Amino acid sequence: MGDAKAGAEIYHGIETCRQKVLQLLQESGLPRGTLPLEGIEECGFVRETGFVWVKRQKKYEYLYKTTGTLTSYAPEVSAYVEKGKMKKIKGVKAKESLIWFTVNEMKIDDPASGMIYVKTSIGIGTYQAIKLYEEEYDKYMVN
Secondary structure, three states, X not given: OOHHHOOOEEEEOHHHHHHHHHHHHHXXXXXXXXXXXXXXXXXXXXXXXXXXXXXXXXXXXXEEOOOOEEEEEXXXXXXXXXXXXXXXXXXXXEEEOOEEEEEEEEXXXXXXXXXXXXXXXXXXXXXXXXXXXXXXXXHHXXX
């Protein structure tokens, strides 16, 4: 992962990282609630490749109240981000029906549909309403 970070813009501090991650999500057309911002102490972006990462001191679990999905975030989460898409996600797992699945992609094929597709590493995915992530951020993630 070290080579992927070459030429990165790196930021430190909870508030700075919160602002930078929100800015990246907005620029990419992804919903704000896609990634819980709690405890993020470092974030970085390589604009040329779309590689991004966030770091926390420890694993973080978050229950999305709008979907009922328990999600686990490793101390370092990374992905490649482009317009409407987050791919090659590392460090994120979601629990469905007592089974943990590794999340490896999120994408918005058609913004007008209001849906985001969340895909696991075994190829299974689900469409979810974008507004659920926005509501999650507005109601539960903003401190």
